Amino acid sequence: MTPEARRAQLVSAALDLYGARSPEEVAVEDVTRAADVSRALFYRYFSGMEELHVAxxxxxxxxxxxxxxxxxxxxxxxxxxxxxxxxxxxxxxxxxxxxxxxxxxxxxxxxxxxxxxxxxxxxxxxxxxxxxxxxxxxxxxxxxxxxxxxxxxxxxxxxxxxxxxxxxxxxxxxxxxxxxxxxxxxxxxxxxxxxxxxxxxxxxxx
Amino acid sequence: MTPEARRAQLVSAALDLYGARSPEEVAVEDVTRAADVSRALFYRYFSGMEELHVAxxxxxxxxxxxxxxxxxxxxxxxxxxxxxxxxxxxxxxxxxxxxxxxxxxxxxxxxxxxxxxxxxxxxxxxxxxxxxxxxxxxxxxxxxxxxxxxxxxxxxxxxxxxxxxxxxxxxxxxxxxxxxxxxxxxxxxxxxxxxxxxxxxxxxxx
Structure with missing residues (x-):
């Protein structure tokens, strides 16, 4: 997966999670679980949830x-x-x-x-x-x-x-x-x- | 001056200062100078500019x-x-x-x-x-x-x-x-x- 595709995958996972609860209630673990990636990978793309929320x-x-x-x-x-x-x-x-x-x-x-x-x-x-x-x-x-x-x-x-x-x-x-x-x-x-x-x-x- | 009057005086000084510049640009020193009070007195009433802005x-x-x-x-x-x-x-x-x-x-x-x-x-x-x-x-x-x-x-x-x-x-x-x-x-x-x-x-x- 290219870096752009990986980033888009995490953004898409976050948007899916917002369907069930508000952004404030979505944690890094929820995103990594939904996208089936490691925490280490998450942090290669985003400094934390705030940055992912903004994206x-x-x-x-x-x-x-x-x-x-x-x-x-x-x-x-x-x-x-x-x-x-x-x-x-x-x-x-x-x-x-x-x-x-x-x-x-x-x-x-x-x-x-x-x-x-x-x-x-x-x-x-x-x-x-x-x-x-x-x-x-x-x-x-x-x-x-x-x-x-x-x-x-x-x-x-x-x-x-x-x-x-x-x-x-x-x-x-x-x-x-x-x-x-x-x-x-x-x-x-x-x-x-x-x-x-x-x-x-x-x-x-x- | 009662505590309420002193508080009102500082609020009023802040509002006067907002007439010439935006709240972000008003510092504690501007308020103490305008109200002719000491920094120590200011901090008896407000923890800092943010609290005064809110008031x-x-x-x-x-x-x-x-x-x-x-x-x-x-x-x-x-x-x-x-x-x-x-x-x-x-x-x-x-x-x-x-x-x-x-x-x-x-x-x-x-x-x-x-x-x-x-x-x-x-x-x-x-x-x-x-x-x-x-x-x-x-x-x-x-x-x-x-x-x-x-x-x-x-x-x-x-x-x-x-x-x-x-x-x-x-x-x-x-x-x-x-x-x-x-x-x-x-x-x-x-x-x-x-x-x-x-x-x-x-x-x-x-």
Missing amino acids: ALGSVAEELIGRVALPADGSLDSQLADALDGFLDVVGRHSRAYVALLRSGSVVSTGETDAMVDGVRDHIVDLLCVRGGVPDPTPLQLMTLRGWVALVEGSVLVWLEASRVPARSELRDWLVEQLFAMLGVTVARDPDAQFSTTPSALGTSR | ALGSVAEELIGRVALPADGSLDSQLADALDGFLDVVGRHSRAYVALLRSGSVVSTGETDAMVDGVRDHIVDLLCVRGGVPDPTPLQLMTLRGWVALVEGSVLVWLEASRVPARSELRDWLVEQLFAMLGVTVARDPDAQFSTTPSALGTSR
Whole structure:
């Protein structure tokens, strides 16, 4: 096994273990047992559980960024629905890792995990600005988009706590509707804050 | 000076110093100089800057909770405007402390400061539920209210970064409008999620 494959195997074992308990409760022995490797091998790759947690949470953050890529064409609402489906799929599969990533009070919270969360947020806001044709958003537009991302995060936490009620598709549609309602309030107040919801320049210029 | 008064004096000196620089950059010597006390006296009250930071940020969190109390009568939008004015006033006076409170990656973030932030959030959501006549909110209602609180927090961070543009009263009105738009989306989807926006039961029953 290459070093990269071995590292990925340990990350994957950690993510599997997070399915049954929260990251704080996963110990080095649990990982070595699940991956069927020695402690010595574990410590060749990671200095300890904290480093493995950061790597595992980082892989979830990367997967989230990968899955929210907006397609280049179609209306904004259908693009958003697709992106949110991807987001909710990843969060659903890695719910404990996602909660740990967001819970700043958690044992595994570090400057690094916070930077990952900020990276996902900034990525989504940037995507929305590009897609909406506002490369240089006004303060109210930026508040609207960052606020909507915060709504997505907060809703997902409530959704996971509430045993995934309502259904994922309903949560997705509700989130899309919320963004449009929020953008509507902003445009009414800020005439420069027009946001393009028609097929994107990217899509139509091809 | 009583011990309580001395403690309050040191907290107040710390909050004043946060006006010019962020909490991470305030040292014990800065506080003892500003309060004109000896290092020995400082250490009689606090084990170090971290404990003083927590006490100072806690006093800001308490002030926020104190200022968002909704009056018992009037329409929900006028009540919210009053509560937000109070919130934005406290945040405006203690902007660095507020940013430090919210920035989970900051040096002064601890389980204690996170619990304070959660306390302010829960308090606002509870108030809104009581005021809106929904003591037992549905998951979508809870997502709407928590999401709006997240919008308030995120907007305030953008607002402080953007040199307080737009004007405070415009930010306040925009936030009230956003809550109504968000509640509107939720009611359309969730017929049980009716939220009372007329003068509250509390107010009218007197």
